[in-house]
Amino acid sequence: AQKVTQAQTEISVVEKEDVTLDCVYETRDTTYYLFWYKQPPSGELVFLIRRNSFDEQNEISGRYSWNFQKSTSSFNFTITASQVVDSAVYFCALSTDYGGSQGNLIFGKGTKLSVKP
């Protein structure tokens, strides 16, 4: 079965703190893709990153970084020096071709991050 688990329902931090959002996935496919999306209070869904199963290199983009570990089936997202504008719901998602699903994204339930000034 394909599954994405985001165990942290809500996280609250004070501005400038570092915060890590956890994502654990399940799949039997050897080829798969992992994504992170951001949903700010305005409601739109913003794509942040895509990672394929053959690339375990960590990624850094400004204050954002992602740690992909196949050994633990995890794809965690860290925000360094958090800001109020980072307040949002963050979704982790998985895509495989299992059962001919052709790229459908399976989403976790999301983690709501609140950054207080």
Add this chain to the structure above:
Amino acid sequence: NAGVTQTPKFQVLKTGQSMTLQCAQDMNHNSMYWYRQDPGMGLRLIYYSASEGTTDKGEVPNGYNVSRLNKREFSLRLESAAPSQTSVYFCASSKTGSGWELFFGSGTQLSVL
């Protein structure tokens, strides 16, 4: 570029009424999707269309129908709305195949009374 456009943005229905949510994309994508978002549930796939002329059920298809009108447009129809269909609906599109990010519309807030 507009990207993915959904209409309407808000809708209130009475139980048993029908309506169609419209979605259009201008990115020349082959694949289109309808998701619903409920509190604490994440996004769940209702239907998808891998290419023009094909549609397939997702995780939660009951109570819905879809039409892939052409490459650009993918509509979602509620034939007899129920309170359990109160949700935020998102249309999305992507290139064909796995591994491509989905581009989402701005969502439709639907309330069924």
